[in-house]
Amino acid sequence: MSTTNTPDTHALEKELLEFLEGRTGTAWDADTDLFDAGGLSSLFAMQVVVHLEKTYAIAVRGADLRLDNFRTVRRMAELVARLQAPAAGGRRG
Numbered sequence: 001m002s003t004t005n006t007p008d009t010h011a012l013e014k015e016l017l018e019f020l021e022g023r024t025g026t027a028w029d030a031d032t033d034l035f036d037a038g039g040l041s042s043l044f045a046m047q048v049v050v051h052l053e054k055t056y057a058i059a060v061r062g063a064d065l066r067l068d069n070f071r072t073v074r075r076m077a078e079l080v081a082r083l084q085a086p087a088a089g090g091r092r093g
Contacts (some may be wrong), residue, residue, distance in 0.1 A: 016076055032072060033072060034073070056083075056084060059086060060079070
């Protein structure tokens, strides 16, 4: 059950790792559980959500706000990529 790391998610991961390192002063691995490692609190996670929404022009709502989507940088990058994908299919609003 491995996930593919596409060039798009790789660039997202790199940016997110730089953002987190700048905010926490710690270098993180893309697969580190940030909650277990003490790198992310629920309050800081909400700041990360705002960062993702502003930086990548996405809206994180409803079921996408689950902590599991923010547990690792890799999961955050996959979430952003998934939320950006529907734009091509045309959303009803």
